[in-house]
Amino acid sequence: MTEVKSPEVPAPPAAVPAELTPQPGRWHRVRPYLPLVALLVAAILPYSTLQLPGIFEGPLNSPGTLQLLAICLIFGGLAAGYDLLFGRTGMLSFGHALYFAAGVYGTDILVTRAGLPLWQAALLTITGGAILAALLGAVALRTVGIAFAMVTLAFAQVGAILVARDFGGLTGGEEGLPLDVSGLPDALVGVTNTVNLYWLALAYLAVVVFVVHRVSGSPTGRVLAGLRDDERRIGVLGLDPYRYKLVAFTLAGGLAAAGGVVYCLIVGGASPHITSSELTLSLLVMVVLGGPGTRWGPVLGGILYMYLDHRLTAFGTSDAVDSLPAVLSRPLSQPLFVLGTIFILAVYFFPGGLAGLTSRLTLLRRSLRLPTPRSPR
Amino acid sequence: MGTVILLTLTGLGLAALYFLVASGLSLVFGLADVLNFAHGLFLGVGAYATWWAAGNLPGAGPDGFGFVLAVAFGVAAGTLVAVLVELVLIRPLYSRTIEQVLVTVGLSLAGVALLQATWGADARPFPRPEWTRGVTGILGAQVPNGGLLLIIAAVLVLGALLAFLQWTRYGLVIRAGVENREMVTALGIDVRKAFTLVFAIGGAAAALAGALGGVYFGTVSPGQGSSLLIFAFIVVVIGGMGSVLGSAYAAVAVGLLQQFVNYYGTSGLGDICVVGLLAAVLLLRPQGIAGRVATA
Numbered sequence: 143m144t145e146v147k148s149p150e151v152p153a154p155p156a157a158v159p160a161e162l163t164p165q166p167g168r169w170h171r172v173r174p175y176l177p178l179v180a181l182l183v184a185a186i187l188p189y190s191t192l193q194l195p196g197i198f199e200g201p202l203n204s205p206g207t208l209q210l211l212a213i214c215l216i217f218g219g220l221a222a223g224y225d226l227l228f229g230r231t232g233m234l235s236f237g238h239a240l241y242f243a244a245g246v247y248g249t250d251i252l253v254t255r256a257g258l259p260l261w262q263a264a265l266l267t268i269t270g271g272a273i274l275a276a277l278l279g280a281v282a283l284r285t286v287g288i289a290f291a292m293v294t295l296a297f298a299q300v301g302a303i304l305v306a307r308d309f310g311g312l313t314g315g316e317e318g319l320p321l322d323v324s325g326l327p328d329a330l331v332g333v334t335n336t337v338n339l340y341w342l343a344l345a346y347l348a349v350v351v352f353v354v355h356r357v358s359g360s361p362t363g364r365v366l367a368g369l370r371d372d373e374r375r376i377g378v379l380g381l382d383p384y385r386y387k388l389v390a391f392t393l394a395g396g397l398a399a400a401g402g403v404v405y406c407l408i409v410g411g412a413s414p415h416i417t418s419s420e421l422t423l424s425l426l427v428m429v430v431l432g433g434p435g436t437r438w439g440p441v442l443g444g445i446l447y448m449y450l451d452h453r454l455t456a457f458g459t460s461d462a463v464d465s466l467p468a469v470l471s472r473p474l475s476q477p478l479f480v481l482g483t484i485f486i487l488a489v490y491f492f493p494g495g496l497a498g499l500t501s502r503l504t505l506l507r508r509s510l511r512l513p514t515p516r517s518p519r
Numbered sequence: 520m521g522t523v524i525l526l527t528l529t530g531l532g533l534a535a536l537y538f539l540v541a542s543g544l545s546l547v548f549g550l551a552d553v554l555n556f557a558h559g560l561f562l563g564v565g566a567y568a569t570w571w572a573a574g575n576l577p578g579a580g581p582d583g584f585g586f587v588l589a590v591a592f593g594v595a596a597g598t599l600v601a602v603l604v605e606l607v608l609i610r611p612l613y614s615r616t617i618e619q620v621l622v623t624v625g626l627s628l629a630g631v632a633l634l635q636a637t638w639g640a641d642a643r644p645f646p647r648p649e650w651t652r653g654v655t656g657i658l659g660a661q662v663p664n665g666g667l668l669l670i671i672a673a674v675l676v677l678g679a680l681l682a683f684l685q686w687t688r689y690g691l692v693i694r695a696g697v698e699n700r701e702m703v704t705a706l707g708i709d710v711r712k713a714f715t716l717v718f719a720i721g722g723a724a725a726a727l728a729g730a731l732g733g734v735y736f737g738t739v740s741p742g743q744g745s746s747l748l749i750f751a752f753i754v755v756v757i758g759g760m761g762s763v764l765g766s767a768y769a770a771v772a773v774g775l776l777q778q779f780v781n782y783y784g785t786s787g788l789g790d791i792c793v794v795g796l797l798a799a800v801l802l803l804r805p806q807g808i809a810g811r812v813a814t815a
Contacts, residue, residue: 211793281798288554288616292752293801299749307787419749423556423624432619472636477695479636482629486608489621 156336177351177438184344187211190336195269205336212336212343212408214448216401218344219350219430221444223397223494224487226354228426229434230363232370234287237278237294239421240301241395245402247305247319248413251289254322260330264403268396275395279388286373295419302417318413321406330407339408349443350397353355353439359394366390370435424451427485433497442496451477526778528616531736532666534774535673539728540751541758543678543721543764549697551714552616556623557604558725559744560630565726566645566739567634569593570632573646582648589646590730591664597726598719603717610711627745634741638753642740645733647787665735672731676724680763689716751778753793757800772796
């Protein structure tokens with residue numbers, strides 16, 4: 143029986159061939175600062191009253207738009223955290239929603255049922271989420287590959303059952319559990335303060351991107367990339383794959399739990415649909431759409447996915463779709479149908495996701511331009 | 520005593536449902552290394568096609584021979600969808616495991632949404648023969664007939680599958696392919712034909728599970744497949760990848776455990792015990808009851 147552990151995730155090339163290195167253009171010097179500029183623009187966005195008809199329903203600083211943006215940012219961060227597992231370490235986990243849900247329900251229960259102040263609840267929840275990830279990861283990581291995927295899926299299912307069956311009356315079962323806002327800081331409560339929640343979500347995204355960036359640049363990150371490409375080789379080098387994977391799994395679980403804390407504040411409670419395996423599957427979709435293993439791909443994928451998920455619902459009930467024949471309008475009114483189809487197409491035609499698109503377009507442009515300078519030399 | 524027998528038989532009914540879903544999954548995974556998330560979709564297609572046929576297909580109906588025709592139509596629809604999925608979507612990604620999983624994930628999301636778009640998100644009453652609503656007295660227990668029907672169907676499918684695998688040429692190819700695919704290919708046999716066949720078998724079994732599950736539960740809804748799928752995955756892992764008999768044993772163990780603990784403990788505790796069983800099996804015997812070690 144020769145089981146070849148092939149690296150399924152396409153690895154980035156070790157060194158970019160000389161002819162592919164882009165010429166230092168006029169953006170060359172500005173490039174390292176672009177993330178900061180983007181962060182700044184995102185931070186001052188709520189001060190703008192710009193109307194973007196068709197893209198958002200109200201002006202940019204209306205609470206509805208800000209809440210949608212905040213949710214998009216959270217999922218950008220979640221996808222980036224999940225990419226630490228899938229894109230950077232090559233672990234296909236189907237149970238990541240569990241740690242996010244642990245964050246949401248943990249905060250909600252500690253604040254609403256136990257009456258703790260928010261900062262204590264948040265701290266306890268994030269620690270608890272990381273410990274949960276470490277414990278479950280310790281069992282699940284004894285398997286590899288597809289079996290690992292199934293085991294994490296099964297663990298997440300236990301979480302979903304626990305929440306839905308409402309043991310001890312803690313989770314509120316099918317109805318979910320609204321957050322008791324009386325104990326929260328005033329700045330985080332009420333429709334007029336949505337902007338603060340937006341900044342909180344932005345800060346969460348920035349922290350996740352920073353952590354993932356630092357981890358993947360560190361020696362540990364090199365080992366994780368090595369595990370993705372060839373686990374046996376890492377073992378031969380004398381490093382224990384199990385421990386490194388467990389570190390990545392725990393870290394990703396903690397980040398997801400932190401995202402759950404912020405999400406709970408933004409949405410103002412917890413509902414059982416966040417425990418469903420569908421959420422993990424959509425995280426996977428976000429990462430693959432954005433480009434696994436890249437710095438900005440998963441973030442963009444997460445933001446875009448959540449945006450489309452929300453807006454396609456509105457688009458599906460709009461007049462333009464309703465006037466179509468029923469064969470077309472009914473599937474189009476289901477966001478998941480559209481997103482699932484886009485996802486399948488992306489797997490076939492854009493394996494690198496959004497992040498791979500630029501280099502593909504550059505290649506295309508080059509190949510179109512090449513014949514011209516060849517004539518007189 | 521009556522309670523124990525009732526619980527045993529309803530547990531076996533649940534096990535039959537799991538087995539019908541898991542046997543196809545297990546064969547597909549064992550042979551083609553595809554973790555098929557779209558399997559729940561085949562189940563949904565089977566259920567909805569049966570439901571549709573009972574109301575609209577001439578000659579088919581909710582009772583007697585018409586019902587058999589409706590179920591046959593549902594199974595045919597499930598098989599057709601499974602074969603199309605294999606030919607169009609899975610085959611181009613041959614031996615790229617992760618991409619195949621991703622495609623089936625996308626398919627399960629889009630397919631369930633499509634079912635929902637066509638027939639609505641709410642559960643619909645399933646047309647079923649009058650006698651399946653009744654109960655049969657067995658040793659003092661009143662057992663619902665729908666569950667007995669499931670058990671009989673699962674036993675027949677198990678027998679047919681084992682006979683097919685044991686005594687036909689394609690069964691031999693599939694068994695050999697599960698054991699060592701490279702060697703079968705090296706002997707000049709086109710394993711990919713066997714892939715399509717295995718998908719067709721799995722799709723048919725899942726569609727049958729959808730139709731009979733509709734009879735058992737009395738309703739049909741788009742999400743039914745995905746909730747069953749997770750337990751079917753657990754059954755596959757416990758039973759061992761690629762082993763039909765292992766799936767059968769594991770399905771019985773999981774079904775009985777779930778039913779008994781849910782009755783004697785709190786509702787929902789049985790589902791958690793099943794995951795506990797999965798963890799125990801993985802720690803003690805990673806290759807499952809019968810089968811090879813699950814690797815990527």
